[in-house]
Amino acid sequence: MALPLLFLLMFSSISVSQSHRHLSLDHYAKTCPDFDRIMQEVVTPKQISNPTTAAATLRVFFHDCMVDGCDGSILIDPGTSNNTERSQEINHSLSGDAFDVVVRAKTALELACPNVVSCSDILATATRNLIKQVGGPYYPVLLGRKDSFVSMSSHVEHGLTRANSSMDKIIAIFAQKGFTVREMVALLGGGHTIGFVHCSEFASRIFNFSATSEVDPSLNPNFANRLRTLCANYKTSPDMAAFMDPISPGKFDNNLYQNLMRGLDVLPSDHLLITDPRTRALVAEYARDQNLFFTDFARAMEKVSVTGVKTGRRGEIRTNCNAFNTKA
Ligand code: HEM
Structure with missing residues (x-):
C-alpha cells in the first residue's frame, strides 16, 4: 500500500474512533434548551400506549450503532432506495414503533428548534429513556451526533450476527x-x-x-x-x-x-x-x-451510544429522519 494512503487510513480511523470527544451532555443547552423535556413528552406516552416501543427502539438503536456507527443510517426509508440498511433481510423484522417514536420526537423538536437536533441523537436519547421507563438503569447520553450521508445494505452483514451464529x-x-x-x-x-x-x-x-x-x-x-x-x-x-x-x-x-x-x-x-x-x-x-x-x-x-459517531462535516442534521437531505 502506498504510504500516503496508509497514512490517510490511519488518520481517518483515529478521527472516527475519537469523534465522540466532540460530543457533550449539554450540546443542546443553548440551541434547543427544551430538548430533554420534549423527548420525555413524546417518548413516555408512546411507550404507555404501545408497550412494544422500548424493545423495538433498543434493537433499532443497536442495529444502527453496529453498522457504520450511531448515525441514524438505519432510519433511512427502504422506499427511497432498495439497498439501504433496512432493506437487508435481518432488518425486516425491526418494529415500526421505533421508527414512529423517532419521527414523533423529530416533529416536536423541529417545531421548537428547527434544523438543530439530529435524528441519531433522538434515537440515542429515546433508547436511554425507554430503557429507564421499563425498569432498566439510567446512563448519560452524550449529544452532538450528526446523521449519516449513506445507508448501505451491503454494510449490514459485517456488523450484526444472527440467532444461529457461533x-x-x-x-x-x-x-x-x-x-x-x-x-x-x-x-x-x-x-x-x-x-x-x-x-x-x-x-x-x-x-x-x-x-x-x-x-x-x-x-x-x-x-x-x-x-x-x-x-x-x-x-x-x-x-x-x-x-x-x-x-x-x-x-x-x-x-x-x-x-x-x-x-x-x-x-x-x-x-x-x-x-x-x-x-x-x-x-x-x-x-x-x-x-x-x-x-x-x-x-x-x-x-454503544458513541460507537462510530459522526460529527462536524462528516454528517448532517436531517430534516426528515427517514430520508437524506436533498442537496441544492
Ligand atoms: C449476538 C448478538 C445478537 C443476536 C444474534 C441477536 C438476535 C436477535 C434476534 C434473532 C431477535 C428476534 C428478532 C425477531 O424475531 O423479530 C432479536 C430481538 C431483539 N434484540 Fe437482539 N441480538 C443480538 C444482540 C442484541 C443486543 C446487544 C441488543 C441490545 C442491547 C439487542 C436487542 C434486541 C431487542 C430489544 C430485541 C426485541 C425487539 C422487539 O421486540 O421488537 N440484541 N435479537
Missing part, C-alpha cells in the same frame, strides 16, 4: 467494535430481557432438534411444549412470536441470565452464553447480582 463469530463481531466478552454478555442480557422473537428464529430448538430428541433437551420440557404449541404453524403464519423473557416480558431485569439457568431461554445464540466456557461464569454472576448487571449494562450502553 460464539466465536459473536465475540469477533463485538471485539471488532471494541467490546469485551463481558460487555457483550451484559448487552445481550439487557437486549433480550424485553421484546419478542419470531418462531423461525428458534424453531431449530423445538422441532426436529436432533436424531435422538425432538426438542433441545436443555429446554424446560413444559416451556418447550408451550413454544411448540405457539409455533405449530409458524411456517404458514410467519408473524408468530414468543416473548424473549417469558417470566417478565415487559420489564427490564436480569431474568435472561436466570432463564438461561432454568432452561427458559429462547434464542440459540443466547443459549450459547451458558454453554460456552468463556461466558458461562458471567451468566451466573449477572443472574446472582442484578445491581452488578445494571452497572455493567449501563456502561456498555454508554459505549
Whole structure:
C-alpha cells in the first residue's frame, strides 16, 4: 500500500474512533434548551400506549450503532432506495414503533428548534429513556451526533450476527467494535430481557432438534411444549412470536441470565452464553447480582451510544429522519 494512503487510513480511523470527544451532555443547552423535556413528552406516552416501543427502539438503536456507527443510517426509508440498511433481510423484522417514536420526537423538536437536533441523537436519547421507563438503569447520553450521508445494505452483514451464529463469530463481531466478552454478555442480557422473537428464529430448538430428541433437551420440557404449541404453524403464519423473557416480558431485569439457568431461554445464540466456557461464569454472576448487571449494562450502553459517531462535516442534521437531505 502506498504510504500516503496508509497514512490517510490511519488518520481517518483515529478521527472516527475519537469523534465522540466532540460530543457533550449539554450540546443542546443553548440551541434547543427544551430538548430533554420534549423527548420525555413524546417518548413516555408512546411507550404507555404501545408497550412494544422500548424493545423495538433498543434493537433499532443497536442495529444502527453496529453498522457504520450511531448515525441514524438505519432510519433511512427502504422506499427511497432498495439497498439501504433496512432493506437487508435481518432488518425486516425491526418494529415500526421505533421508527414512529423517532419521527414523533423529530416533529416536536423541529417545531421548537428547527434544523438543530439530529435524528441519531433522538434515537440515542429515546433508547436511554425507554430503557429507564421499563425498569432498566439510567446512563448519560452524550449529544452532538450528526446523521449519516449513506445507508448501505451491503454494510449490514459485517456488523450484526444472527440467532444461529457461533460464539466465536459473536465475540469477533463485538471485539471488532471494541467490546469485551463481558460487555457483550451484559448487552445481550439487557437486549433480550424485553421484546419478542419470531418462531423461525428458534424453531431449530423445538422441532426436529436432533436424531435422538425432538426438542433441545436443555429446554424446560413444559416451556418447550408451550413454544411448540405457539409455533405449530409458524411456517404458514410467519408473524408468530414468543416473548424473549417469558417470566417478565415487559420489564427490564436480569431474568435472561436466570432463564438461561432454568432452561427458559429462547434464542440459540443466547443459549450459547451458558454453554460456552468463556461466558458461562458471567451468566451466573449477572443472574446472582442484578445491581452488578445494571452497572455493567449501563456502561456498555454508554459505549454503544458513541460507537462510530459522526460529527462536524462528516454528517448532517436531517430534516426528515427517514430520508437524506436533498442537496441544492
Ligand atoms: C449476538 C448478538 C445478537 C443476536 C444474534 C441477536 C438476535 C436477535 C434476534 C434473532 C431477535 C428476534 C428478532 C425477531 O424475531 O423479530 C432479536 C430481538 C431483539 N434484540 Fe437482539 N441480538 C443480538 C444482540 C442484541 C443486543 C446487544 C441488543 C441490545 C442491547 C439487542 C436487542 C434486541 C431487542 C430489544 C430485541 C426485541 C425487539 C422487539 O421486540 O421488537 N440484541 N435479537
